[in-house]
Amino acid sequence: KINSERLQETLHYTCQWGAANRYGDKPTETGMSRLALSDDDAQVRRWFRQETERLGCKVTIDQMGNMFARRPGALRSSAPMTAMGSHLDTQPRGGRYDGILGVVAAVEVLRTMEENGYQTQYDVGIVNWTNEEGARFPKSMVSSAVWAGDIPIENAWALQDIFDPSVTIKSELERHGYLGEVACSADPVNGYPLGAHFELHIEQGPILEQTVKKIGVVTGTQGYRWFKFTLAGRNAHTGTTPFEMRSDPLLAASKMIASSNAIAKKLGGLASTGVLKMPIDSSTNTVPSEISFSLDIRHPDDRVVAAIEHNCLQSFRDIAQEDGAGVDISWTLDTDSPAAMFDKQCISAVEQAASSLVGPDGWLHIASGAGHDSVGTSKRCPTTMIFVPCKDGVSHHPEEYCSQDDCTIGTQVLLDSILNYDRF
Amino acid sequence: KINSERLQETLHYTCQWGAANRYGDKPTETGMSRLALSDDDAQVRRWFRQETERLGCKVTIDQMGNMFARRPGALRSSAPMTAMGSHLDTQPRGGRYDGILGVVAAVEVLRTMEENGYQTQYDVGIVNWTNEEGARFPKSMVSSAVWAGDIPIENAWALQDIFDPSVTIKSELERHGYLGEVACSADPVNGYPLGAHFELHIEQGPILEQTVKKIGVVTGTQGYRWFKFTLAGRNAHTGTTPFEMRSDPLLAASKMIASSNAIAKKLGGLASTGVLKMPIDSSTNTVPSEISFSLDIRHPDDRVVAAIEHNCLQSFRDIAQEDGAGVDISWTLDTDSPAAMFDKQCISAVEQAASSLVGPDGWLHIASGAGHDSVGTSKRCPTTMIFVPCKDGVSHHPEEYCSQDDCTIGTQVLLDSILNYDRF
Ligand SMILES: NC(=O)NCCC(=O)O
Ligand SMILES: NC(=O)NCCC(=O)O
Numbered sequence: 001k002i003n004s005e006r007l008q009e010t011l012h013y014t015c016q017w018g019a020a021n022r023y024g025d026k027p028t029e030t031g032m033s034r035l036a037l038s039d040d041d042a043q044v045r046r047w048f049r050q051e052t053e054r055l056g057c058k059v060t061i062d063q064m065g066n067m068f069a070r071r072p073g074a075l076r077s078s079a080p081m082t083a084m085g086s087h088l089d090t091q092p093r094g095g096r097y098d099g100i101l102g103v104v105a106a107v108e109v110l111r112t113m114e115e116n117g118y119q120t121q122y123d124v125g126i127v128n129w130t131n132e133e134g135a136r137f138p139k140s141m142v143s144s145a146v147w148a149g150d151i152p153i154e155n156a157w158a159l160q161d162i163f164d165p166s167v168t169i170k171s172e173l174e175r176h177g178y179l180g181e182v183a184c185s186a187d188p189v190n191g192y193p194l195g196a197h198f199e200l201h202i203e204q205g206p207i208l209e210q211t212v213k214k215i216g217v218v219t220g221t222q223g224y225r226w227f228k229f230t231l232a233g234r235n236a237h238t239g240t241t242p243f244e245m246r247s248d249p250l251l252a253a254s255k256m257i258a259s260s261n262a263i264a265k266k267l268g269g270l271a272s273t274g275v276l277k278m279p280i281d282s283s284t285n286t287v288p289s290e291i292s293f294s295l296d297i298r299h300p301d302d303r304v305v306a307a308i309e310h311n312c313l314q315s316f317r318d319i320a321q322e323d324g325a326g327v328d329i330s331w332t333l334d335t336d337s338p339a340a341m342f343d344k345q346c347i348s349a350v351e352q353a354a355s356s357l358v359g360p361d362g363w364l365h366i367a368s369g370a371g372h373d374s375v376g377t378s379k380r381c382p383t384t385m386i387f388v389p390c391k392d393g394v395s396h397h398p399e400e401y402c403s404q405d406d407c408t409i410g411t412q413v414l415l416d417s418i419l420n421y422d423r424f
Numbered sequence: 425k426i427n428s429e430r431l432q433e434t435l436h437y438t439c440q441w442g443a444a445n446r447y448g449d450k451p452t453e454t455g456m457s458r459l460a461l462s463d464d465d466a467q468v469r470r471w472f473r474q475e476t477e478r479l480g481c482k483v484t485i486d487q488m489g490n491m492f493a494r495r496p497g498a499l500r501s502s503a504p505m506t507a508m509g510s511h512l513d514t515q516p517r518g519g520r521y522d523g524i525l526g527v528v529a530a531v532e533v534l535r536t537m538e539e540n541g542y543q544t545q546y547d548v549g550i551v552n553w554t555n556e557e558g559a560r561f562p563k564s565m566v567s568s569a570v571w572a573g574d575i576p577i578e579n580a581w582a583l584q585d586i587f588d589p590s591v592t593i594k595s596e597l598e599r600h601g602y603l604g605e606v607a608c609s610a611d612p613v614n615g616y617p618l619g620a621h622f623e624l625h626i627e628q629g630p631i632l633e634q635t636v637k638k639i640g641v642v643t644g645t646q647g648y649r650w651f652k653f654t655l656a657g658r659n660a661h662t663g664t665t666p667f668e669m670r671s672d673p674l675l676a677a678s679k680m681i682a683s684s685n686a687i688a689k690k691l692g693g694l695a696s697t698g699v700l701k702m703p704i705d706s707s708t709n710t711v712p713s714e715i716s717f718s719l720d721i722r723h724p725d726d727r728v729v730a731a732i733e734h735n736c737l738q739s740f741r742d743i744a745q746e747d748g749a750g751v752d753i754s755w756t757l758d759t760d761s762p763a764a765m766f767d768k769q770c771i772s773a774v775e776q777a778a779s780s781l782v783g784p785d786g787w788l789h790i791a792s793g794a795g796h797d798s799v800g801t802s803k804r805c806p807t808t809m810i811f812v813p814c815k816d817g818v819s820h821h822p823e824e825y826c827s828q829d830d831c832t833i834g835t836q837v838l839l840d841s842i843l844n845y846d847r848f
Contacts, residue, residue: 033705092705093659093713135707163704205664224663226708235517235821238696238720239648240629240793243689245817250697251685257678261747265667272662273674274708276700280587281457281516283559284650284698284718284758285794286820289517294708296662323685334708369664370709393669396710397659 004408011104015096017043021398031398036089036131037172044088055110061180064143065173068192070125077122080195085127091135095400097202103128105200105411120422129373137169138162139335144376146184186380197377199385200414202402204370206393214409215354216366216387221375223305223339224298232328236287246324249291259315269299269308302338340375343382350386353416386413428832435528439520441467445822455822460513460555461596468512479534485604488567489597492616494549501546504619509551515559519824521626527552529624529835544846553797561593562586563759568800570608610804621801623809624838626826628794630817638833639778640790640811645799647729647763648722656752660711670748673715683739693723693732726762764799767806777840810837
C-alpha cells in the first residue's frame, strides 16, 4: 500500500529544483520552470539516480539522456523490464505534477515493493524520458520518438534551444554528462527494450473532474503536428510608408493566427500559437523585418489534423500575398505525432486495478488530449496510461494541482497494474 | 557654398558610432543602431560638442539633454538664436540620414560661414534633440515636447527603456552627464528660447523621388497617436484546453492588429504595430499569459486620427470578449502628436532659397508623414522644414539612402534659408 505522506514529501522535495512563479503563501504554492537539460534538470536527475540506486536498481543512460532504473525480478529472466515511465522536465510556466508525478509515483512504487520485500517475477523499473515537453527544444516527446525509431538521433541531437540557437540537445547532454553509451533504441541487442510501459499522469483536462471519476484508463492519444512559420518582410517607417508599399510580417502573422483559429473551430479541432518571435531591434514606428510563430494543430483523427493543416497552408499562402507587397513565407514541421491506440492487455491490467480500488464506477475510459512518451513506447511495446484528475483541468500553468488523495490513488493503481501485468 | 565632400565625410565619420546591419561591401554600406542615450549616442554627442566649440559656439545642455550650440551674430543682440535642429539618435534598424543629416548639415553650414568669415546679424546655432525617434524610450519627439511645454519633465524623465524597465531617460541622462542645468523650456528667463527652427531632413516617403523634385518645402506634419495595449490571459495547455475555456491573449492581439489595419484602411489613414511582446517563458504548447503590443495611428486630419482610435477601441473591446473566457484589456497613450502647421515666413525663406538654387520647378510644397522635433518647436517659435529625396522612399531601414548631391542641395538650401531669415 502506497505511503501517501511520503509520496507528497518526495514530490515536493524534488520541486526544490526549478520552483518558480509563486502563486500562494504555502511553501508548495509555486509552479515549476525546469526546462529539459537545464541545471535544475541535472540536479533532479542526480536525485533520481541516487534514489533508485538506493532501492537496488541499476541505472542506465542512453544516448538521448533517457534514464532507465531497473529492479531485478525473482525469475532473473533476461526479458525486457516492465517500465513505469514519465518525465522530470517541465514547461517554463508549468506546475508540480505534469510528468513529475509519474516519475515520483514510480519511485514510491519501488519503495513500497522494497519495504514489503515484494519481488515481481520479471524485472520492473522506471524511465525518465528527456525533453518530453518540447518547451526548450521544440519537439515534444523527442527522446521516446528516437527510442521508438521514429526520428534519427542526429536530428534530435541537432535540435536548438528555442531562444538560443547556439545550444543544442547534444551540447547540453554533453555538458551535463548525459550522453550515455547505450543506443537510444528499443533494439534488444544495442538498445534498451522495454517489456511494457505504464505512465501515470494528470489528465490535464476537465473530464475526470466533471464526471467525478478518480481514474482515467487511457485508450490512446489524439494526433498533433507542430509547425514553425517564418515570414520575411521589410523594415519601413510606419508614418510615411503607404500600406500598398509595405511588406509587413506582423500584420500577416496576425491574420494567419486568427485564420488558423477559425479553421480549427470549423473543423472541430484545435490550432494554437504559443510562441511568436519579433526581432529584438524592433520599434513602435518601424514595420518589423521578420516574424516567426509556432502552430500546434490537434484532433483525435489524423485525417482532421491533415485537413486543418491543408486549409491553414492554403489560407496562409493567400494572406502572405494579400497586403501591400506581400511577405515571404516558409515553414518547418517540428513535431509529428499521429494519434496512438494503447494496448488491450495493459488497459485491462489498469481496469482491474482501478475497479478493485475505486469500484467499477470510479473510473472511465478516456483519450488523451496531450502527447506523452507513451505514444512513442506504444509503437514498440505494450503501453497504456493512468490519468488522475487535476483542478479545473488546468495544466501548463503554475497553479496546476492534483490533490494528495488523487496522487495516492493514482500511484496505488500504478502499483497494482504493474503487479497485475507481471502476473499475466 | 557648401563643401559637398566634407559634408559626406563628416556624415559618415559620425556614423562610426552606432554603425550596424551591413548590407553592402562599401565602408558606408551599413545601417545605424544608435539608440537615444546609449553609449554610442554619448560618443557622437561628445563629437558634436567639440566640433561646434571649435567653430566658436557656446554649447548649453538642458535638463532633457538637448544640446544647443550658439554662434554669435554681428548685432550682439540678446534675441533668441535662429536654430537649425534635428537629432543624432537613430532607430535600432535605422539608416545614416534620418536626423543625422540635419545635424551634420547644420555643422557644415556653420563651417561654411566660419571659413567665409560671414557673420549673421542675429545669433544662429544648432540643436541636437534627445530621443526624437521614440525607439528606445517610446515617446517620440519627447524632448522637444518638454521644451514646448506640452509634457511635464517628470513624465519624460520617467520614461522606461522599451525592453528594460529598470532604465529610464533620467537614469541615462545622469549616467552620461547630460542632465544639464538649464530648464528644458522655451521660457526666455529660465529656459532656452529659439527665434526660429529650421530642420533639414530626408523625406522618408516617395513623393519627391516620384515627382523628380530636389526639395520639399514642408507646410506641416500629419497627426499621430501611439498606444500600448496589454492583454492579460491565462496559461493553458494547447492540447487539452477546449477553445471555450481559454483566455488567449495572443489570439486576441492577432485579431486586434488585423482589425486596426482594416479600420485604418477604411478611413484612409494608417494604423501599424511595430512591437509585440511575449513573456520570455513562452512555449509552443502553452497559451501565453500576457501580450502587449504597440499601435501607431496617423492621418493629416486629427479628427480622422480620433475616428480610427475610436473604432479600434470599440473593436478591441469586442475582440477581448469574443473568444473563450475573454481577456482583460488595458492601454496607455504614449505619444500624442496632433497635426502641425508650419510658419509662413520660415516657409517663404525656404521657398526663396530653393527657387534660386533649383529653380521654381525644382521644389514643391509637401506635408510630412513622420513626426519631427519641428512639431514641438512650431508651437513656440516660427518653424519649418526642408525635405530632400531618399531612395525609394525607404526609411527606418538600414538601406535608407540620400545621394551626395541631394544632401548637398538640401544643406545649401538650409544655409540660404537661414541667411534669408536672418535678413528679414
Ligand atoms: N503531457 C504534456 O503536456 N506533454 C507535452 C506534449 C504536448 O504538447 O502534448
Ligand atoms: N522622422 C522620424 O522618423 N521621426 C520619428 C517619429 C515618427 O514616428 O514619426
